[in-house]
Amino acid sequence: xxxxxxxxxxxxxxxxxxxxxxxxxxxxxxxxxxxxxxxxxxxxxxxxxxxxxxxxxxxxxxxxxxxxxxxxxxxxxxxxxxxxxxxxxxxxxxxxxxxxxxxxxxxxxxxxxxxxxxxxxxxxxxxxxxxxxx
Numbered sequence: 001x002x003x004x005x006x007x008x009x010x011x012x013x014x015x016x017x018x019x020x021x022x023x024x025x026x027x028x029x030x031x032x033x034x035x036x037x038x039x040x041x042x043x044x045x046x047x048x049x050x051x052x053x054x055x056x057x058x059x060x061x062x063x064x065x066x067x068x069x070x071x072x073x074x075x076x077x078x079x080x081x082x083x084x085x086x087x088x089x090x091x092x093x094x095x096x097x098x099x100x101x102x103x104x105x106x107x108x109x110x111x112x113x114x115x116x117x118x119x120x121x122x123x124x125x126x127x128x129x130x131x132x133x134x
Contacts, residue, residue: 032067035060036091038119040098045107046116048123056123063127 039060042048048056064087071083101109107116 028063028066028070032060032063032087033090033094034118035063035122036094037098038115038122040091040095041102041107041112041115042119043095044098044102045112046119048119052120052123056119059122059125059127 035056039056042053042056067087068080068083072078072080098112098115102112105112107113
């Protein structure tokens with residue numbers, strides 16, 4: 001088995017993805033989308049304390065950095081500015097979709113509850129933990 005990037009290893013350990021998914025080149029853009037979904041849900045249904053929110057946002061920023069690097073590799077014409085602008089627009093669309101679901105089904109809708117749980121896990125992730133066993 002080849003060596004996986006640390007953020008992917010953390011996701012496998014936390015059970016958010018399977019080892020098979022990690023080996024099939026998990027998409028950092030999908031992970032970033034999941035962070036954006038969790039953030040949108042938490043802003044409406046969770047209201048986390050400041051410490052948890054700060055930890056979540058730090059992890060989301062780390063994932064954003066990796067996603068930006070991937071997008072820049074995918075498109076040589078992409079700049080951080082154009083990627084940031086696209087990410088803001090993507091978040092706006094995700095936020096609107098989340099708002100629509102909550103308006104129709106409330107914060108107890110199954111997919112909303114799942115995103116609320118994911119927010120907690122994403123907030124507690126330590127993306128910089130040493131993954132080597134001693």
